[in-house]
Amino acid sequence: MDVLVINCGSSSLKYQLINSETESVLAAGACERIGISGGFLKHKASERDEVIIDVSMPDHEAAIKLVLKTLTDKENGVIASLKSIHAVGHRVVHGGEKFTSSVLITKEVIEEIESCNDLAPLHNPANLIGIKACAKALPGRPMVAVFDTAFHQTMPPEAYLYGLPHRYYVDYKIRRYGFHGTSHSYVSKKLCEAAGLSLDDSKLIVCHLGNGSSISAVLNGNSIDTSMGLTPLAGLIMGTRSGDIDPAIIEYIARKEGKTLEEVLSVLNKESGVLGMSELSSDFRDLEEAAENGNELAEQAVDAFCYQVVKYIGAYTAAMGGVDAIAFTAGLGENGCRVRQKIIQRLHYLGIELDDLANQFRGIPMRISTESSAVAVFVIPTNEELAIMRETVAIVGDHIEKPRTESF
Numbered sequence: 002m003d004v005l006v007i008n009c010g011s012s013s014l015k016y017q018l019i020n021s022e023t024e025s026v027l028a029a030g031a032c033e034r035i036g037i038s039g040g041f042l043k044h045k046a047s048e049r050d051e052v053i054i055d056v057s058m059p060d061h062e063a064a065i066k067l068v069l070k071t072l073t074d075k076e077n078g079v080i081a082s083l084k085s086i087h088a089v090g091h092r093v094v095h096g097g098e099k100f101t102s103s104v105l106i107t108k109e110v111i112e113e114i115e116s117c118n119d120l121a122p123l124h125n126p127a128n129l130i131g132i133k134a135c136a137k138a139l140p141g142r143p144m145v146a147v148f149d150t151a152f153h154q155t156m157p158p159e160a161y162l163y164g165l166p167h168r169y170y171v172d173y174k175i176r177r178y179g180f181h182g183t184s185h186s187y188v189s190k191k192l193c194e195a196a197g198l199s200l201d202d203s204k205l206i207v208c209h210l211g212n213g214s215s216i217s218a219v220l221n222g223n224s225i226d227t228s229m230g231l232t233p234l235a236g237l238i239m240g241t242r243s244g245d246i247d248p249a250i251i252e253y254i255a256r257k258e259g260k261t262l263e264e265v266l267s268v269l270n271k272e273s274g275v276l277g278m279s280e281l282s283s284d285f286r287d288l289e290e291a292a293e294n295g296n297e298l299a300e301q302a303v304d305a306f307c308y309q310v311v312k313y314i315g316a317y318t319a320a321m322g323g324v325d326a327i328a329f330t331a332g333l334g335e336n337g338c339r340v341r342q343k344i345i346q347r348l349h350y351l352g353i354e355l356d357d358l359a360n361q362f363r364g365i366p367m368r369i370s371t372e373s374s375a376v377a378v379f380v381i382p383t384n385e386e387l388a389i390m391r392e393t394v395a396i397v398g399d400h401i402e403k404p405r406t407e408s409f
């Protein structure tokens with residue numbers, strides 16, 4: 002069956018059409034600048050060149066219609082009719098405590114996702130718009146919600162509770178949720194296969210390092226701790242996000258610069274991280290180049306990032322009472338050889354030895370620790386779309402005619 006995977010942001014909509022039997026991507030693309038001027042669709046059909054179509058899209062419904070038209074049209078299409086799309090899998094950022102796994106989307110599920118909007122005001126409303134637009138454009142087609150938070154719902158209270166009055170957890174559900182769960186789940190399974198470990202008897206650390214970064218401790222296949230928190234702002238220093246800071250800094254900056262709470266949070270989300278530290282770029286390629294040319298701030302930013310990764314690996318090794326294997330994934334984890342080297346050379350105390358030659362490769366599955374290393378370290382490319390497709394098929398199953406997402 003062909004499954005349409007949708008990842009909807011506030012002004013963008015990314016998609017992939019994947020065949021579930023062959024797991025091949027028939028087409029992939031993105032609608033950008035939805036609801037604002039200068040909209041365009043980037044579309045890449047398998048074995049054909051990418052096309053860019055300039056077209057304004059007033060809303061997500063228009064964007065979905067355009068995607069479906071492009072997937073079926075004579076020029077760029079890959080399927081004869083929309084009947085070929087058997088199911089839709091949606092990435093949903095925040096499932097709160099309600100969703101511990103992926104679910105078939107029903108009216109009740111939509112309402113429950115809506116009730117999590119407060120927890121992810123930037124993401125969940127956009128995800129819901131995508132769900133509703135697809136329900137209109139593909140009436141009766143089963144749709145599945147796959148949550149970024151679900152994999153981390155196995156964390157114990159000692160890992161997810163903050164040092165705050167208990168009533169905040171009871172009244173507002175303030176706790177650590179963690180994100181990138183689809184990636185952490187997918188990569189941890191792949192890591193076990195690659196390292197020859199059994200998932201239910203393994204201590205893994207997954208380093209998802211991209212523009213947004215998070216690390217998780219996966220014990221016997223279950224996430225027991227992760228670096229992001231109530232929101233994706235927490236944890237590691239990221240491309241533009243601060244990661245963990247002393248919370249009192251927020252009020253201090255607000256007072257010093259006469260900023261509102263929203264303005265300070267915008268600084269923490271968009272102007273901080275390695276971008277803010279280096280005053281140069283959020284992209285590690287730029288920072289490494291600048292550092293090589295003697296830019297001290299760029300070097301400091303990269304070093305601070307690597308130091309934090311080293312600290313998390315130490316903390317999660319302690320949390321699990323050891324570690325069998327470590328994975329590096331996402332844009333930086335898969336491609337950033339120098340960052341990986343800087344991190345791994347500080348893990349000698351765990352008996353980890355880097356294979357320098359293997360570490361030069363980018364973007365492919367690879368063992369980057371030596372055969373004699375006490376802990377296996379791998380680069381494992383993540384594939385969130387493939388994982389969403391698999392989840393969708395697992396829920397919709399062979400009974401494609403039975404479960405149906407109603408129209409909303």
Ligand code: ADP
Pocket residue numbers: 210211212213214240283284285286331332333334336337338363
């Ligand atoms: P997102 O969190 O937006 O999905 P990605 O996982 O795509 O981010 O990662 C993007 C980041 O990966 C870039 O900002 C850059 O820092 C890093 N990156 C990509 N390629 C390389 C490379 N060859 N060397 C170093 N860093 C890289």
